[in-house]
Amino acid sequence: MSPTYSRREFLIGSAALAGGVAFGSYSLGVLATTPEPNNPLLTGLGPESATFNPWVKITPEGITLVTPHADVGQGVVAIQAALIAEEMDLELAQFDTDFGPPSPVYYNGGLVEEFAPFMATDLSPEAEAARAAALQWLKEQGMQMTGGSSTVPDSYTKLRVAGAVARETLKAAASKRTGIPVSELGTKAGAVLLPGGATIPYTALAAAAATLAPIEEVTLRDPSQWRLLGKTMQRLDVEAKCTGSLQFGIDLVMDGMVYAAVKLNPHKGAPMTGFNAGKAETMPGVQQIFPVTNGIAVVATNTWYAMKAAEAVECQWAEADYPSEQADHWAMVEATFTPDQADKIWRKDGDMEKALATAEVLEAEYRVPYAAHQPLEPLNAVALVRDDSVEVWTGHQIPQGVEQMAAALTGLQPEQATFYNQYSGGSFGHRLEFEHVRYAVEVANKMRGTPVKLTFSREEDFLQDFPRQIGMGRNRGAVKDGKIIAADFHIATTSAIRSMFGRMGMPSTDPDSQIPSGVWNMTYGIPNFRTTAYAVTGLSPTSSWRSVGAVTAGFIGESFIDELIHAAGQDPLQARIELCTVDYHRKVLEAVAKMADWDGPLGNGQGRGVAFVESFGVPVAEVIDVTATDKGIRIDKVWVAADVGGVLDPINFENQVQGGVVWGLGHAMNCELTYADGRVQQTNFHVHEGMRIHQCPPIEVMGLANGPKIRGIGEPPVPPAGPALANAIFAATGQRIREMPFNKFINFV
Amino acid sequence: MIQLTVNGKERQVDVVPDMPLLWVLRDELGITGPKYGCGIAQCGACTVTIDGLPVRSCQARIGLLEGAQVQTIEGMTTKPFRAVQQAWIEHQVPQCGYCQTGQIMQAAALLATTPNPTDDDINAAMAGNLCRCGTYARIRTAIHAAATQLSPTHSTES
Ligand code: FES
Ligand code: FES
Numbered sequence: 001m002s003p004t005y006s007r008r009e010f011l012i013g014s015a016a017l018a019g020g021v022a023f024g025s026y027s028l029g030v031l032a033t034t035p036e037p038n039n040p041l042l043t044g045l046g047p048e049s050a051t052f053n054p055w056v057k058i059t060p061e062g063i064t065l066v067t068p069h070a071d072v073g074q075g076v077v078a079i080q081a082a083l084i085a086e087e088m089d090l091e092l093a094q095f096d097t098d099f100g101p102p103s104p105v106y107y108n109g110g111l112v113e114e115f116a117p118f119m120a121t122d123l124s125p126e127a128e129a130a131r132a133a134a135l136q137w138l139k140e141q142g143m144q145m146t147g148g149s150s151t152v153p154d155s156y157t158k159l160r161v162a163g164a165v166a167r168e169t170l171k172a173a174a175s176k177r178t179g180i181p182v183s184e185l186g187t188k189a190g191a192v193l194l195p196g197g198a199t200i201p202y203t204a205l206a207a208a209a210a211t212l213a214p215i216e217e218v219t220l221r222d223p224s225q226w227r228l229l230g231k232t233m234q235r236l237d238v239e240a241k242c243t244g245s246l247q248f249g250i251d252l253v254m255d256g257m258v259y260a261a262v263k264l265n266p267h268k269g270a271p272m273t274g275f276n277a278g279k280a281e282t283m284p285g286v287q288q289i290f291p292v293t294n295g296i297a298v299v300a301t302n303t304w305y306a307m308k309a310a311e312a313v314e315c316q317w318a319e320a321d322y323p324s325e326q327a328d329h330w331a332m333v334e335a336t337f338t339p340d341q342a343d344k345i346w347r348k349d350g351d352m353e354k355a356l357a358t359a360e361v362l363e364a365e366y367r368v369p370y371a372a373h374q375p376l377e378p379l380n381a382v383a384l385v386r387d388d389s390v391e392v393w394t395g396h397q398i399p400q401g402v403e404q405m406a407a408a409l410t411g412l413q414p415e416q417a418t419f420y421n422q423y424s425g426g427s428f429g430h431r432l433e434f435e436h437v438r439y440a441v442e443v444a445n446k447m448r449g450t451p452v453k454l455t456f457s458r459e460e461d462f463l464q465d466f467p468r469q470i471g472m473g474r475n476r477g478a479v480k481d482g483k484i485i486a487a488d489f490h491i492a493t494t495s496a497i498r499s500m501f502g503r504m505g506m507p508s509t510d511p512d513s514q515i516p517s518g519v520w521n522m523t524y525g526i527p528n529f530r531t532t533a534y535a536v537t538g539l540s541p542t543s544s545w546r547s548v549g550a551v552t553a554g555f556i557g558e559s560f561i562d563e564l565i566h567a568a569g570q571d572p573l574q575a576r577i578e579l580c581t582v583d584y585h586r587k588v589l590e591a592v593a594k595m596a597d598w599d600g601p602l603g604n605g606q607g608r609g610v611a612f613v614e615s616f617g618v619p620v621a622e623v624i625d626v627t628a629t630d631k632g633i634r635i636d637k638v639w640v641a642a643d644v645g646g647v648l649d650p651i652n653f654e655n656q657v658q659g660g661v662v663w664g665l666g667h668a669m670n671c672e673l674t675y676a677d678g679r680v681q682q683t684n685f686h687v688h689e690g691m692r693i694h695q696c697p698p699i700e701v702m703g704l705a706n707g708p709k710i711r712g713i714g715e716p717p718v719p720p721a722g723p724a725l726a727n728a729i730f731a732a733t734g735q736r737i738r739e740m741p742f743n744k745f746i747n748f749v
Numbered sequence: 750m751i752q753l754t755v756n757g758k759e760r761q762v763d764v765v766p767d768m769p770l771l772w773v774l775r776d777e778l779g780i781t782g783p784k785y786g787c788g789i790a791q792c793g794a795c796t797v798t799i800d801g802l803p804v805r806s807c808q809a810r811i812g813l814l815e816g817a818q819v820q821t822i823e824g825m826t827t828k829p830f831r832a833v834q835q836a837w838i839e840h841q842v843p844q845c846g847y848c849q850t851g852q853i854m855q856a857a858a859l860l861a862t863t864p865n866p867t868d869d870d871i872n873a874a875m876a877g878n879l880c881r882c883g884t885y886a887r888i889r890t891a892i893h894a895a896a897t898q899l900s901p902t903h904s905t906e907s
Contacts, residue, residue, distance in 0.1 A: 072845060073843075073844040073845025073846065073847075073882050074844070075844065234841065235841055235843075237843070237846065238837075238838055238841050238842075238843055238846075239838050240846075241843040241846030241849050241850075242834050242837045242838050242842075242843065242846075242849060242850075242853060243782075243822065243823075243834070244781070244782025244783075244821070244822035244823050244850045245782075245823075246846055247781070248784075248847060250781075250784070250785070251775075251781035253779060259776060284764075284765045285764075302764075302768075302772055302776035302777060303772055303775070303776050303785075304768055304769060304772035304776070305768075374881065375845065375847070375881055376784070376786045376792060376794060376845070376847045376848050376879065376880070376881045376882075377784070377786075377845070377847045378785065378786075423845075423846075424845065425784070425845045425846070425847025425848075426844075426845040426847060426881050426882055428881070455785070457788065458786070458787045458788055458789075651841050652841075655841065655844055655884065655887065656844070658883060658884075658885075658886050658887070659844055659882045659883035659884065660883070661883070662882075662883025662885060663881075663882075663883055666883070684787055684788075684789055684791060685786075685787050685791040685792055685879055686789070686791050689791070689879060690879070690881055690883075691883065691885070692876050692879060692885075693871070693872055693875045693876055693878070693880075693885040693888065693889070694872035694873070694876050696883070696885035696886065698886060699886055
């Protein structure tokens with residue numbers, strides 16, 4: 001297979017931006033005009049203080065490590081800090097962390113994999129050259145962004161180097177002060193170690209170190225010497241999250257702050273045609289009611305007063321430009337499967353039509369509905385606008401985007417905008433969007449000088465959520481002499497990536513590699529293999545949802561592969577192992593077989609299923625055991641093997657994998673968003689809950705380290721969960737479920 | 750004016766009687782451990798105790814709480830609470846953490862009445878506490894660990 005791509009396609013990030021966004025050659029104004037970003041920590045640095053690079057700052061009072069990737073619960077503050085602390089010889093309690101100011105110097109190089117339109121398993125010189133070009137381009141763009149499970153790939157080398165530079169420069173400062181050669185100095189627990197055992201704390205060396213040029217030639221520690229990485233670490237934010245002292249964005253309070261709520265057109269993107277504040281004006285605590293883009297805002301003395309009054313305002317809404325009824329959404333997906341509407345043929349091995357003509361053809365259609373993000377902390381932001389500045393406090397994954405939007409809405413210059421990132425109560429892709437920023441700033445702009453906290457009610461958050469893509473798969477395949485000889489996948493979904501681009505004023509028509517993600521990159525040696533993606537247009541806006549395209553295509557692909565394996569009369573796991581053409585992928589399948597003690601069917605109303613999906617470069621295999629009880633399907637156990645090329649934080653790794661499985665299963669079983677009358681019908685958790693504890697099985701996790709590159713684990717455990725469960729249900733009951741959510745077709749205990 | 754005791758301190762609030770305790774705590778009294786997640790008793794993020802019993806504070810109208818004793822996570826000191834909180838930290842339960850103050854309050858209430866919970870007891874008691882990050886496996890482990898700490902004969906088999 002030799003992928004072809006145009007330069008334009010490459011630049012605009014045809015390949016996927018996963019959990020993320022591509023900013024393409026459209027680059028946002030100010031970002032591209034800062035070719036040589038320097039160290040933003042130099043701003044306001046006191047005379048007794050030192051900074052060696054944008055990640056480390058030392059003052060006489062203490063050490064601050066900057067962790068620019070946003071923490072939405074995936075634990076990246078802790079791992080970024082640990083990478084620096086490892087090389088700096090800091091204990092975990094010896095520093096503070098800070099998200100740092102938005103800056104192009106914090107560009108995310110980890111996105112290269114999603115930018116180069118090659119399979120992650122393709123390490124050919126051509127593919128690697130494309131990745132190197134993509135990295136250079138990302139650097140020039142200076143886009144600081146969290147998403148696409150890319151924090152660890154981005155940070156792995158960069159932050160260890162940052163720590164090592166700090167360490168060596170501090171040693172040089174100690175050498176200068178003591179006259180002892182650097183070669184005789186060591187470092188330990190936040191101090192330089194002198195021969196004989198005396199120590200000088202880093203904080204006491206800050207002033208001296210500040211006068212030296214940072215020592216950039218450093219050697220990184222061999223992993224065998226690591227004290228923190230790869231070992232059990234206490235995640236830095238855990239204690240504060242267990243005492244209630246950790247401050248999320250929604251918890252911020254400022255002097256003189258007022259509280260706001262919005263009521264926006266539930267026909268997403270369409271304007272408000274009129275409103276009548278009526279009795280809301282005189283409701284308790286209400287200070288002001290005024291129109292904002294596509295709706296109204298209420299400002300009050302507390303959030304509850306603001307939400308209650310917003311509910312009471314009567315608004316007239318224009319219709320959206322997508323169909324108002326769900327059936328018509330599906331009809332438009334169905335109508336997209338025509339050759340002229342193909343977004344791209346992503347892979348074409350062998351001769352499909354010839355192969356299908358020589359054997360009996362199996363066909364199956366799959367459906368995956370819209371689903372909501374709905375992290376438990378609803379969208380919120382604090383904003384303060386003055387005549388010469390705009391400040392925003394919230395959790396966000398694209399810091400510069402926040403500043404740009406704040407500036408644009410207030411008519412100020414981007415450099416007059418300041419964003420302070422906050423810990424977020426989840427995201428799952430929701431905090432890549434800008435609605436909370438837009439409305440907090442719009443309201444604050446009308447009340448210059450007064451800080452405003454805007455909180456979306458849960459209902460409003462559901463109504464305004466840009467959901468996961470809706471999509472279908474139409475698959476054909478053929479089996480001959482007990483072998484799969486052909487698999488032909490046609491996948492049509494809305495393009496979440498293009499939808500996001502559009503909202504950021506950057507329309508693109510280039511192929512979106514997220515649509516076939518998890519299918520076109522399958523590593524099964526099926527001689528005739530084709531993947532065609534179709535982008536459905538004219539439907540609801542959609543957005544990146546934890547694992548993006550692979551949750552949809554992975555279900556379509558791995559369920560159908562299971563059908564073909566059964567048609568061939570083979571064992572589902574053994575057959576996958578035999579089909580697999582990539583060593584480190586096969587080892588993942590073998591590992592999960594061993595963990596689950598896989599030995600053919602279970603019988604007795606029990607069933608076991610397997611699914612294997614690679615997304616974000618991470619091959620993940622999941623085995624699920626279920627029992628068909630008289631009350632419905634019970635999930636008994638899940639086993640997961642995943643290869644991220646090396647696990648840096650074992651506890652958090654396990655937690656992320658378990659959480660990803662719960663996310664994948666819960667939504668596959670229980671959740672969809674449907675439109676009626678132009679608005680989503682599900683507006684709170686009683687009708688879209690994901691999974692609760694009573695449905696959650698034990699989940700056993702193994703991380704492998706055979707892969708060639710260090711990868712992130714936030715998203716890859718999600719895609720195999722749905723198909724593994726559907727395949728297990730088939731094994732237990734003979735019922736093949738080809739549509740999410742499964743609870744439309746079968747009961748769960 | 751409504752008077753109540755929050756975390757041992759007398760507080761007075763001047764709001765309408767049907768305002769939920771959750772928003773009184775968060776916006777009027779500046780106590781942010783209890784979180785807003787759903788507002789309709791579906792997530793448990795807002796869990797506090799009123800007169801010792803766990804309650805969804807988004808459903809408790811302030812007008813009915815004259816003289817009540819309210820404890821939020823910031824003011825909890827009971828033995829089961831301490832054990833639960835410690836187990837939560839040791840087993841590193843939180844991911845985003847937004848649900849966890851409510852989870853801990855609910856788990857402490859479970860152990861106060863059911864010192865030896867089975868997995869079924871845990872499922873029943875914790876089913877109202879939603880975790881969108883999916884930390885349930887660790888929640889179960891941590892509750893068993895806390896139970897064992899409180900009564901060393903506790904069995905983690907269910
Ligand atoms: S906010 Fe009270 S239960 Fe969700
Ligand atoms: S830890 Fe994020 S919602 Fe529970």
